[in-house]
Amino acid sequence: MKHLLKNSALAAALLAGTTAIAPPVAAEEISATVVAGHPPVFRWVKHVSQTFIPAVNAALEGSDYSISWSEQYGGSLAKVGDELEATEEGLAEIGLVSSLFDPAKLAVQNVTYFTPFVSSDSTVVAEWMDKLQANDADMKASWEENGLEYLGGATGIDDYLLMTNFPVESISDLDGKKIGAPGPAVNWLKGTGAVGVSGNLTTYYNEIKTGVYDGVIVFASAAVPGKLYEVAPHVTRIGFGAQYAGGIAANKDWYDALPPMVQKALKGAAITNRIAYHKDLDATVGKFLNIMEENGATVTQVDEAFRKEWADGMDNVAKIWAEKLDADGVGGSRVLKSYMDTMRDAGATPVRNWDQE
Template identity: 25%
Template structure:
């Protein structure tokens, strides 16, 4: 894609968003930030985004208007990130795998069995080490992290046949995001990775294009995957941590006090959202079971052993050692 084409797309996107966000406050504000997310409005993380919006608009006295676009209304994450790189006032709730294209270190956040629960992964994404990655992303890719403590839960397997060990996944076509660390992990677990957009998962399962999917509970239930899968196997292989990432150029053009407000509000709202996710998991499992899905606890040791080599294969051995040391503190 040429620079001219990209610039035209950025202008077109900004025009489209202005047309969508017709509220008076957006037109009166000095700055507008439009946040794109694949999440449904029922997801606990979306409630956190609503808190972020309210906090930012209140603390800036309306100088910043925040607009939320659930269901990927502004397009694919990668496309929105590209617009952000060219200075558009957009951001996206995105995982580290997609950012690894720009700064490799972010990819390790999607590694198998990296941390335990939200408290574990939060230690990584609020550390001085992580802030070094944030600076590299800002300086090298033109992208600004507001905060990266938006936990969507551990990811588990949803299949139409029982799964107890990696060998049971042989020949299973499993949807996963297209980032290398995700795909390599699913391959190591025994399945065949099938990258595709989240919106395509339900019809793909329904039509037999894929056999299975791996996902966190809020997304699985929110997308009604209980209608097209029969078994939920609790492997907890990924700890899905995401962040609000937008334009470095747009961010740098803000007054210092507003930049500070955005980052502080994002961190606080991320904690609220993540604790909401934690509180929702047990009930979601009960609801899935009530819909006819068999929820199974399995011994994760075979899956941990099968995926242990992923870090070395993708060049993350040293970084994994640093993270393990951080976790031990």
Template identity: 35%
Template structure:
């Protein structure tokens, strides 16, 4: 992301504020931000409602310092595709990011996307994903060694389902229909014809017949008013995805007192579970809201889910091979995560074979 004059001024202001803080050694200012609006997704809701106020509270209760937090969400400083780089450059001190929008830089860290039909339970997904990050510390370390920031923790995005303008029961019913998705989840669309799109385009695209459905979380379906043009939503249970992260610029982190660093690491560890509870709540409330709005909400049958997973049987192996070819532990990560979810009680409709 080339820096504009405005961005350069922002960086200069941030550095100056931090320098002033260091001189007084008792007051610090951190610029936090994300590319999404507050509350549209679970990770921005918890960034604003839990992380920012809780950080201020803990610092001021447990240290002699005070901390000021400036929040910049909804692309005020960085778009969803720019948060990682903005944190790398110091435009943001603390970045809350959806790694879905960093398919190259976070190719390994978005491993849950390569295993559709994981757990629909955000708490269990978070436990298994955190265990995977702990088993393979290079995933977190890459943020520092490659992108000048310290990885504080990860979090979920809500369980994915499928909204459509037609009803369906069997996997074969999708044949001949056009279904949209974004990024890696386009690979989940088999049987139907996949169409690349985004939620901002979905209303008009479904209304005009460009496509007939979209892979989405239930809460997003009514947030974007897609129920008005596609009044069917099926809980397909593609699974909760562990694709959100919070990081802090390395220079900012190093300039903070050890006691504040400790609190940041502590909160990064806790943030995943705080967000998991919001993800599960959003899924429940999203389905209830759709029912209130007259949407036909249903659950995928075990047979249809198993058939869909079978049609995707080669996908995890293909992704593992791509990761392996880049010198990354793709096969090991995917197998560890599948086992971790199973140990937590998840029953895979198909236990993918990854070598």
């Protein structure tokens, strides 16, 4: 009997030991494809790979969940402007959505592109847009109507420039010239005599080189990696201002089915991404103009009279945009006023107070 009890105790001890050294249960693996039309040479795409994804992974470390990532950038899955549709249709679970290239579907998100000459502070612009989209019913609705959940990670764009293959000393120099511009920024050329053509960074270089464009409206932090100074060496600092170009969004059905912990990790990582991206941008944007000059570009800063002449020559595109949204039942005028008030409170001195005319 003692022998049986001894053997039973030994068996129990061995069983307990086996249980103690058993490997932990593997975390549930969630697949996620991330899409961006631009290549990772551009800062906002680079940070998705270097900041957003690692931040999600860090938040989920040691939990019951992990994510297996597939990164599809530079048009490999969707071209610039098609990220929204690719994410909505489930070709990708997460998209770096460029709202400026979806002015119909994400109309209210384009408030900054209808209000040039307001603020050059991209960090303030981006923070405001992320807060607004977290709290504003119309902003939320526009994402949800397209089957998306906005995660955050607002992409602020540094002060837009005019880069041309001819010198610009007065606004009349633009008369008849073909100038490429992104999405709603084409409106900035109204009243100048230039012919505005909708375009994007992936084609600017070749289109200037081959004579399709005589210049482009672009920002320094993209002009340098795109080497635009080689084909458009005349850089005119007009001071169009910083803009909100888009952010990180997820397929809503996919997002809604995720465990709350994973949802929280995604939105937390989007905040981390926005902060890191803008810290990086702010630290280096001043260097880009020097780099272009070192490579043979001529950089010219216009005076306030030039800026005022340009701004005053435009239609009030902001008011037209807001009133159209109001007529569609979306609070365009409310969003416009909120944006302008926020920028003025932050210290901006708009060349035109678009909301007060």
